[in-house]
Amino acid sequence: MTKKLMLSENVRAQASLRARLGMPVCLGMLCSLWYWGPVSPQIRPWHIALAFGFHVAYNAAVLLAVRPASRVKPALVARTTAVMDPLLLSLGLGLLGESGQLFTCFYLFTILGFGFRIGARTMALCQAAAIAGFIAVALVSPAWRPHPIAALSVLLFLAVVPLYAKPLIIGLQQACAHAESESRAKTQLLANVSHELRTPLTGIVSCAQLIGEENADPHVRRRSDTILTLSRELMGQINHLLDSAKYGAGALQLDRAPFRIADLAEQLRRTLAATALTKGVVLHVSTDERIAASLLGDAFHLARVLLNLGGNALKFTEHGEVLIRFSLLEQTPAACRVRFSCRDTGIGIAPELHQKIFEPFYQASAGTTRKYGGTGLGLGIVRGILGAMGSRLAVHSACGQGSLFEFDLWLDRAPPPAAFAMPETARNKRILVADDNATNLVLTRELLERDGHQVVTAAGGREAIRLLGTMQFDLAILDYNLGDMDGASVLQIYRFGTLDPAPTYLLTADSAAATARRLxxxxxxxxxxxxxxxxxxxxAINHVFSAGQAPCQDGAPVLYIDPDAMAELRELGGDSLFFEQLLATAATDIKALCDILCSAVRRQDLDATHEKAHALKGITVSVGAVRLSVVATRLMHIAQADLQREGAALADEIGATAAHSIHSLRSLMLSADG
Incomplete structure (x- = not known):
C-alpha cells in the first residue's frame, strides 16, 4: 500500500475514533456543567448549546470529508483536524470551571493519537495548537488564573511528554516499515522458491501421466503411478514449508462458499483409504445426518485440516482404527455448530508434549522422524488455519493409548443454489498455451490434444501477445513467469486491445492467496x-464453458454483478428495505467516485487516480461489482506512462462499466422492492 493510501486509511480511522470518543467526552463535559455549573454566571445555556452544537457539526463534516467519494485530500484533513481538535477541547475547558482539570488529559490523548496514526510532523502541529489553546484558557478563564502552578504543570506536561514520545514513535514507524519490507522480501523469496520447485514438478507429473495413459504394460503403469505418488508427496512437503510461513505471518485469507458436508467426507475417505488399506488399519468417516447438507465456509482449508489430522492418525497407528467424525452440537435456523474429531488407536502423545507438537519442525524424538517421516509442520499449519477460522484444536492423548484431536466450528447454512443449465464438458476448443519452460509447454500441449483440443503454443509473453492479436481463441492459459514479461501484463494488454477477449487462466507456482487475488x-x-x-x-475448461453463458440472476447480469455477493447481502440484511438502501447508497457512491476518478484519469493525476481507485475498489468489492472492481484494481497500480498513453480510453471504460454496474444495482433495487 502506498503512503498516500495509508494516510487516507489512517485519517479515516482517526475520524471514526473522534466520532466514537468525542461524543462521550462532550457528554461528560455537559454533565460537569450541569453538576458544577459553568466557570462564570455570564455564560448562558445558549452559549453552551452553540459550542457543543459546533462540535457535533465539526465531527459530521470531518466524517463527510473522509468518505471514499470525497474530493478533500487526506493530508488537508489531517492538518486541519490536528489544529481543530485541541482548539475545540480548549473551548470546552474555557466553559468549565475547576472541573475542567478532569479533561486536560485529552490534550495528550489527541497529540499522541496523531503521532501514532499520521506521523511526527502532524503530532508537532497538534502539540503547538494544544499548547496555544491551553495558554489562552489559562490566561482568560477565572478557574485557572488563581492557580498558575497547576497551569504551568499542564503546559510542562504537554511540552515534555510528546517530545519524549517523538523518537519512540519515529522508531516504531521505522520498525514497522522495516518489518513490512522484510515481509515483502520473504513473500518474494517464497514465490521464487515455489516457482523453482513446482515448475519441474509440472513436467514430471505430466510426463508420468502421458506414459501411464499411452502404455498398456502393467509394469510401466505401476511405475508411472509410483512417480505420481512420489510427486504428490514431494508437493505436500513443499506446501507444508510454504504454508507454515504464510499462516505464521497471518497471511491466510479464508474463502466463504457453499460446500456439501457429504462431499467433504467422501474426499477424506477417497484420499486416506489407500494408506489405511496398505497399513491394515480400519478407517471410518462418520457424518451426523442432522447436519445441514450444504454449508458456507472454506471447504479447501477445512479439508486441509482434516486431511492433516487423518494423515497423522494413520501414520502413527500400526493396528486398530482411525475414526473421523462430524457431529452436530447445536443449530439455529441460520447456522449450526459442528464438532470435527479424529480419534486413533496409535502410539499416543505424552501429556507434557501436547503443546510442543504445534511448534514448527518439532517431532517427539529423532527416532519418530526417522521411522514415520514428515517435516513436523502439519499441526502448526492446522493451528494457524483453525485460528483464522475462530476455532481451537483440542488434544486428548497419552502414551500407548491413542489420540483424539477435535475442534468446533460455527458454519452458516448455504442458500439454495441457483438453477443453471450445465452443458456437457466442452471439447474441440482452440486454446493458446504460453510457457517459457519448453518441456512443460510440450507436455501441456499433449495433455490438451488428447482431449481433442486444437492447441497453439507460445514460448514467451511477446509471442503470446502477437498470437492473441492475430488469431481467435476459445481459451488462453498463460504462465505467470514468461521470461520477457509476466502473464498478468500479457492479459491486461490483451484485454485492452480486444472487445471480446477469450477467457484466460493464469498459471502460477505461488500458492499465496494474495497472489491469486492479484491475478x-x-x-x-x-x-x-x-x-x-x-x-x-x-x-478448468469445463468450468469456463459451463459457467460462461450463465443467464442473468435477480435482474443483474453476471458480467457486472456477482450473484453470490448479492445473496450474502440479502442474508445479512434480513429484509428488503435494508437491501434496497444498501444498494442505493452503493450506487450513489459509485457514481460520485467514478466521476471524480474519470476526471483524475483525464487530467493524468496519478496520485488522485490511485487514491480514488482504491476507494472505488473497496465499494465495488463490498457489493460484488466484479467488472468495475477489475477496472479499479488496474488503476490502483497504473504507472504514469500508461496513464498518459491510455487515459482517454480508460476514462471511457470507467464510465461505461460504471453505467452498466449502476444500472444492474438499480435493477436489483427494483426487484427487491417488488
Whole structure:
C-alpha cells in the first residue's frame, strides 16, 4: 500500500475514533456543567448549546470529508483536524470551571493519537495548537488564573511528554516499515522458491501421466503411478514449508462458499483409504445426518485440516482404527455448530508434549522422524488455519493409548443454489498455451490434444501477445513467469486491445492467496497452481464453458454483478428495505467516485487516480461489482506512462462499466422492492 493510501486509511480511522470518543467526552463535559455549573454566571445555556452544537457539526463534516467519494485530500484533513481538535477541547475547558482539570488529559490523548496514526510532523502541529489553546484558557478563564502552578504543570506536561514520545514513535514507524519490507522480501523469496520447485514438478507429473495413459504394460503403469505418488508427496512437503510461513505471518485469507458436508467426507475417505488399506488399519468417516447438507465456509482449508489430522492418525497407528467424525452440537435456523474429531488407536502423545507438537519442525524424538517421516509442520499449519477460522484444536492423548484431536466450528447454512443449465464438458476448443519452460509447454500441449483440443503454443509473453492479436481463441492459459514479461501484463494488454477477449487462466507456482487475488484482479477467469495435471485442466475448461453463458440472476447480469455477493447481502440484511438502501447508497457512491476518478484519469493525476481507485475498489468489492472492481484494481497500480498513453480510453471504460454496474444495482433495487 502506498503512503498516500495509508494516510487516507489512517485519517479515516482517526475520524471514526473522534466520532466514537468525542461524543462521550462532550457528554461528560455537559454533565460537569450541569453538576458544577459553568466557570462564570455570564455564560448562558445558549452559549453552551452553540459550542457543543459546533462540535457535533465539526465531527459530521470531518466524517463527510473522509468518505471514499470525497474530493478533500487526506493530508488537508489531517492538518486541519490536528489544529481543530485541541482548539475545540480548549473551548470546552474555557466553559468549565475547576472541573475542567478532569479533561486536560485529552490534550495528550489527541497529540499522541496523531503521532501514532499520521506521523511526527502532524503530532508537532497538534502539540503547538494544544499548547496555544491551553495558554489562552489559562490566561482568560477565572478557574485557572488563581492557580498558575497547576497551569504551568499542564503546559510542562504537554511540552515534555510528546517530545519524549517523538523518537519512540519515529522508531516504531521505522520498525514497522522495516518489518513490512522484510515481509515483502520473504513473500518474494517464497514465490521464487515455489516457482523453482513446482515448475519441474509440472513436467514430471505430466510426463508420468502421458506414459501411464499411452502404455498398456502393467509394469510401466505401476511405475508411472509410483512417480505420481512420489510427486504428490514431494508437493505436500513443499506446501507444508510454504504454508507454515504464510499462516505464521497471518497471511491466510479464508474463502466463504457453499460446500456439501457429504462431499467433504467422501474426499477424506477417497484420499486416506489407500494408506489405511496398505497399513491394515480400519478407517471410518462418520457424518451426523442432522447436519445441514450444504454449508458456507472454506471447504479447501477445512479439508486441509482434516486431511492433516487423518494423515497423522494413520501414520502413527500400526493396528486398530482411525475414526473421523462430524457431529452436530447445536443449530439455529441460520447456522449450526459442528464438532470435527479424529480419534486413533496409535502410539499416543505424552501429556507434557501436547503443546510442543504445534511448534514448527518439532517431532517427539529423532527416532519418530526417522521411522514415520514428515517435516513436523502439519499441526502448526492446522493451528494457524483453525485460528483464522475462530476455532481451537483440542488434544486428548497419552502414551500407548491413542489420540483424539477435535475442534468446533460455527458454519452458516448455504442458500439454495441457483438453477443453471450445465452443458456437457466442452471439447474441440482452440486454446493458446504460453510457457517459457519448453518441456512443460510440450507436455501441456499433449495433455490438451488428447482431449481433442486444437492447441497453439507460445514460448514467451511477446509471442503470446502477437498470437492473441492475430488469431481467435476459445481459451488462453498463460504462465505467470514468461521470461520477457509476466502473464498478468500479457492479459491486461490483451484485454485492452480486444472487445471480446477469450477467457484466460493464469498459471502460477505461488500458492499465496494474495497472489491469486492479484491475478484475478487482472481479469483472469481463474488461477491454476503448479504442478498442473490433466484432471485440473479438464476441470478448468469445463468450468469456463459451463459457467460462461450463465443467464442473468435477480435482474443483474453476471458480467457486472456477482450473484453470490448479492445473496450474502440479502442474508445479512434480513429484509428488503435494508437491501434496497444498501444498494442505493452503493450506487450513489459509485457514481460520485467514478466521476471524480474519470476526471483524475483525464487530467493524468496519478496520485488522485490511485487514491480514488482504491476507494472505488473497496465499494465495488463490498457489493460484488466484479467488472468495475477489475477496472479499479488496474488503476490502483497504473504507472504514469500508461496513464498518459491510455487515459482517454480508460476514462471511457470507467464510465461505461460504471453505467452498466449502476444500472444492474438499480435493477436489483427494483426487484427487491417488488
Amino acid at each position: 484475478m484482479d487482472a481479469g483472469a477467469a481463474g488461477v491454476l497452481h503448479k504442478p498442473i495435471d490433466l484432471s485440473t485442466l479438464r476441470q
